[in-house]
Amino acid sequence: TVDGTNQDDAIASGAVKGEHAVVFTNTVVADNLRYGELSVSKKLVNTTPAVPGEVFKFKITIDLPTETVKDTLPWVDDAYLLGKITCDKDLTWTAEDGKYTAAFEVKVDEVVSIDGLVYGTTYTVEEDLTDDEQKLFSVTATVDGSNQDDAIASGAVKGDHAVVFTNTVVADDLHYGELSVSKKL
Numbered sequence: 001t002v003d004g005t006n007q008d009d010a011i012a013s014g015a016v017k018g019e020h021a022v023v024f025t026n027t028v029v030a031d032n033l034r035y036g037e038l039s040v041s042k043k044l045v046n047t048t049p050a051v052p053g054e055v056f057k058f059k060i061t062i063d064l065p066t067e068t069v070k071d072t073l074p075w076v077d078d079a080y081l082l083g084k085i086t087c088d089k090d091l092t093w094t095a096e097d098g099k100y101t102a103a104f105e106v107k108v109d110e111v112v113s114i115d116g117l118v119y120g121t122t123y124t125v126e127e128d129l130t131d132d133e134q135k136l137f138s139v140t141a142t143v144d145g146s147n148q149d150d151a152i153a154s155g156a157v158k159g160d161h162a163v164v165f166t167n168t169v170v171a172d173d174l175h176y177g178e179l180s181v182s183k184k185l
Contacts, residue, residue, distance in 0.1 A: 032072060033076075036117050036118075037160040038114045038115075038163060039112065039161070039162050039163065040060075040112045040114070040165070041110060041162075042107070042165050042166075043167070054107065055105040055107055056165075057104075057128035058105070059102070060101065060114065060123060061099050061101045063099045063122045078095075081118050085116040085117060087112065088113055089112055091114070119158055121156065122154070126152040139151035140166045144161055144162055
């Protein structure tokens with residue numbers, strides 16, 4: 001840009017007729033990074049259907065591979081990598097110990113997509129259940145069709161990952177009795 005007017009290419013030219021301001025601006029057109037997607041969904045098994053509008057709370061924690069990326073792209077920082085992340089939910093990231101955490105809600109059978117996670121990003125997704133809910137439901141987490149060891153889904157982004165949380169009723173806290181009917185003549 002010469003005196004506020006864009007030039008056709010990356011070469012500034014003109015004739016000196018006073019003072020001129022020349023500004024060169026670099027814009028990244030390719031960052032050579034690969035990005036994946038994490039989709040999170042919720043299923044209920046062996047229970048009554050979800051209440052319309054019922055939401056389930058989740059937390060995602062990510063660890064960005066900024067130091068690894070800097071080997072090829074030294075100008076990349078956490079803010080740049082976080083800026084690439086998109087989601088159909090509003091994610092507000094908080095930083096702690098070099099990791100970033102955000103909370104979001106999911107309805108039953110809804111799929112929440114978190115896109116733009118650079119390859120090498122490690123993630124942990126967990127459902128936020130109350131103590132009472134933990135007594136009633138058994139929660140399993142499945143990543144790309146494979147069950148995780150507990151109710152927390154974790155992995156490293158190397159492409160697209162599908163995470164499904166399933167709640168199964170293990171106790172219903174109801175007391176059951178028996179009714180017998182007979183006939184005497």
